[in-house]
Amino acid sequence: MKLIFEKSKPGRRGSSLPKPSVPVVDRIPAHLRRNQPAELPELSEQEVIRHFINLSRKNMGVDTNFYPLGSCTMKYNPKFHERLAALPGFAELHPLLPQLRHGGQLTQGALAVVYEAQSILAELLGFAECTMQPLAGAHGELTGAMLIAAYHRSRGDAKRKIMLIPDAAHGTNPASAAVAGFRCEVVRSDADGNVDLEDLRAKLNDEVAGLMLTCPNTLGLFDPNVKTICELVHAAGALAYCDGANFNAIIGRLRPGDLGFDVMHVNLHKTFATPHGGGGPGSGPVGVAEKLVPFLPVSRVAKRADGTYSLEYTFPESIGYIAPFYGNFGVILKAYAYMLTLGREGFRRVSAHAVLNANYVRARLAGAYRQKYDRPCMHECVFSASGQAEKGVHALDIAKGLIDRGFHPPTMYFPLIVPEALMIEPTETESKETLDAFVDAMLELAELAETHPEKLHQAPVTTPVGRLDETAAARKPRLSEPVAEK
Ligand SMILES: *Cc1c(COP(=O)(O)O)cnc(C)c1O
Numbered sequence: 334m335k336l337i338f339e340k341s342k343p344g345r346r347g348s349s350l351p352k353p354s355v356p357v358v359d360r361i362p363a364h365l366r367r368n369q370p371a372e373l374p375e376l377s378e379q380e381v382i383r384h385f386i387n388l389s390r391k392n393m394g395v396d397t398n399f400y401p402l403g404s405c406t407m408k409y410n411p412k413f414h415e416r417l418a419a420l421p422g423f424a425e426l427h428p429l430l431p432q433l434r435h436g437g438q439l440t441q442g443a444l445a446v447v448y449e450a451q452s453i454l455a456e457l458l459g460f461a462e463c464t465m466q467p468l469a470g471a472h473g474e475l476t477g478a479m480l481i482a483a484y485h486r487s488r489g490d491a492k493r494k495i496m497l498i499p500d501a502a503h504g505t506n507p508a509s510a511a512v513a514g515f516r517c518e519v520v521r522s523d524a525d526g527n528v529d530l531e532d533l534r535a536k537l538n539d540e541v542a543g544l545m546l547t548c549p550n551t552l553g554l555f556d557p558n559v560k561t562i563c564e565l566v567h568a569a570g571a572l573a574y575c576d577g578a579n580f581n582a583i584i585g586r587l588r589p590g591d592l593g594f595d596v597m598h599v600n601l602h603k604t605f606a607t608p609h610g611g612g613g614p615g616s617g618p619v620g621v622a623e624k625l626v627p628f629l630p631v632s633r634v635a636k637r638a639d640g641t642y643s644l645e646y647t648f649p650e651s652i653g654y655i656a657p658f659y660g661n662f663g664v665i666l667k668a669y670a671y672m673l674t675l676g677r678e679g680f681r682r683v684s685a686h687a688v689l690n691a692n693y694v695r696a697r698l699a700g701a702y703r704q705k706y707d708r709p710c711m712h713e714c715v716f717s718a719s720g721q722a723e724k725g726v727h728a729l730d731i732a733k734g735l736i737d738r739g740f741h742p743p744t745m746y747f748p749l750i751v752p753e754a755l756m757i758e759p760t761e762t763e764s765k766e767t768l769d770a771f772v773d774a775m776l777e778l779a780e781l782a783e784t785h786p787e788k789l790h791q792a793p794v795t796t797p798v799g800r801l802d803e804t805a806a807a808r809k810p811r812l813s814e815p816v817a818e819k
Contacts, residue, residue, distance in 0.1 A: 334391075334797060337384050341374035347381060391797050393741050395608060399767050400741040401694075401757045407741075408581075408760035410606040411674070414667040423666055428658040432643055443666075444642035447659060448634045450669040451618065457680070458577070458597055459588025460620030464629045465665050466656045470578050471505040473598025473617025474545070476630060478513035479652045480596055480621060481543045481572045483628040487650060493542035493571065499528055501552055501748045506545045506576060515542060522750055526706035527556045530565070537569035547576035548589060551748045552706060553691060553713035553756070555582075563593025572596065572625075580604045581687050581761065582712035585680030595622045605668035616664040630655045686761035687712040690768060694759050697772045701779035705751045713758035717751050718782075726782035726789050728753040733792035733800060734781070738774040 359366070376384070394400070400407040418424065423443060430440045451463040467473040478496065485493045496510035499520045507517040518536055523529040528546070544566045549555040556562070563573040575589045575597035581604045583589075589597050601616035602609035609615055621629065631651050632644040644659070659665075675683065688711055695704075695714035702716035718728040732742030732755070744756040759768055781789055793799060 334387070337374045337376070337381070340376055340380060340384065343375055345375045345377055345380075347376065347378040393736075398739055398741055399759075399763060399771055401743045401759055401771065402741060407609070407758075409762040410608050410667075411671075413674070414606050414670045417670045418663045418666045424663070426662075428662075441642055443662065444634055444644070446666050446669050447662070448636055448642050450665050450672065451634065453669075453672045454599070454618055455620055457584060457588065458599065458620040459590025459592075460597065461623040462626050462629060463618050463620045464633065465616070465618045466630050466660045467598065467617040467619055468656050468661055469615035470576075470598055470600040470603070470617040471509055472615075472655070473600075473619045474505055474509035474574075474576065475512055476617075476619050476652070476655050477574050477596045477598055478510050478515060478543075478545075479655070480619070480625050480628045481574065482513055482515070483650065483652050484572060484625055485542055487628070490570070492540050495541045497533070497536055497541055497544040497566075497571075499546060499550070500750050501526070501550050502545065502547055503551055503576065503578065506547070510545065520544070522552075525708065526550070526552045526554045527558055528562055530558060530561065533562065533565060537565060537571065539570060541566075541569055541571045543572040543574050543595075545574040545576060546594075547579065548592075548594075549579050549582050549711040551579070551756075552715050552751070553579075553582075553710040553758075554706060554708065555711050559592050567593070578603055579712060581683055584684045585677060586684050590620065590622060596620070596625055601664050601668040606671035607664045607667050614661045614664055616661045616668070618660075618665075628652050632659065634659070683761045684712075687759075690759040690761060690763060691757070693765075694757055694768055694772060697769075698757075698775055701776050702755065712760075713756055715748065715751055716755045716757065718753040718755055721779065721782040721786075722753050724782050724786045726786045728755050730789040730792065731755060731775070731778050731782070734778045734789050735771075735774060736793040737795045738777070740771055740774055 395407050395409055423446075426440065426443055432440050432444065447465055451465050454465075455461065455463045464476065467476045485491070494514070494516055496507075496515035496517050497520050498506050498510065498517050499522060501522050510517050520536055521529040521532040533544075544562070546556075546559070546562060548559060566573045572595040573593060575594040577589065577597045577599040580599045584604065596619060598617045598619045599605070601607060601618065602614070607615070627648060627650040629648070629651060631646045631648060631654060633648070635643050635645045637643060691710050691712050691714050695710055698714075698716060702718060703720050705715070705717055718726065718731050721727070721731065728745045732745050735742050743758070744754075746754055747756060748754060759771075778789065791800070
């Protein structure tokens, strides 16, 4: 496939405007103007359209293929919610429109959406209040870590500088805690994939500010000791943070606030209907227990006694601004529409199907791939290709083989505590036929690993580009075409 620059023909145009009949006034100062025209490709409109349409058709996405990318719920999201978010009354709102005075009716609808969404979310999570401001899961973690810091600071408890993080955690947890000024210490997992309570007890002391626990965890397991863990953390004077990226496993059934957590983020773009990938947009609202409410970021959306909505700023203990304006409004709006579409019973079906689908895949693949923790899973199941690796076939080879069979690979080599990990999250939106086709492909690959391991080292062979040097692509990226000498 040629680059668009290689297709360029000098003088070719996508559109041509008539010569102006009035004098041209260029207000850009001479020293800021280009000396030479920008070296843009020159093509007709049709050539541009074909170029990009053909490029898009080489893409794998949730609209074209099954996408079992664990942890990041790459589920199918109804297009209806995209259409609602595109309604001009929402999409074209300017963030600086007045809230109430001088025609504030223009923003009342948007404020109502944020307020209602945060209220429903607080109920689902079991917390006193939510902020919808954070722009991603990791940003929610940072906000939560800052709230924990503000809480200890407000009590004059200055020596709590440590954040405890289990070894199964997503990499964003230690990164967020570090950005918030904490020193991270690792808590080990035990032989069943739960938090090792002895290790936790040993690491809790009066310098610990909090524990960040993913629930259910990144192994797709529900830690039966969650309540005890929160109690131990509280007894040491620290706070319990819940990473809620896997919330679709328990939504409508269990409220993390009821388990004893003090603060939690969810990823609207994972659990609440925004396709993600390609870097955004996301939204990572944070729910908090009563004791953290005073520290929530500004602005906060409030409902007045007369039924109108306002943005409120005067909270002296607030951690301040963490996002411009009010978060990723389009994502919040889609999540709100999704909440209303599903309702209480709908959410219970989401978690039921997410868990059922993952356990179905787990049961069907159990004979072919090893499991480090052999127990029923939540919304995702983690296998190890360590058996295949003995034949020279690694998790990477299995993943590439899946691409040839029309499937996006699952997450590989994560969580770090499972060697040759393949983390499969089917999501609640896939049919049995799709899951069976995927499982059949996985079984065929396991068979190939036994009989013809060398065949898997070439995969993928059906894609426009085959196997790449991924290290070089990350470490020595070539980001532009060499410019031809004139
Ligand atoms: C995705 C994920 C995050 C980070 O969320 P982003 O929205 O990608 O920043 C954190 N923890 C877990 C367990 C996740 O799956």
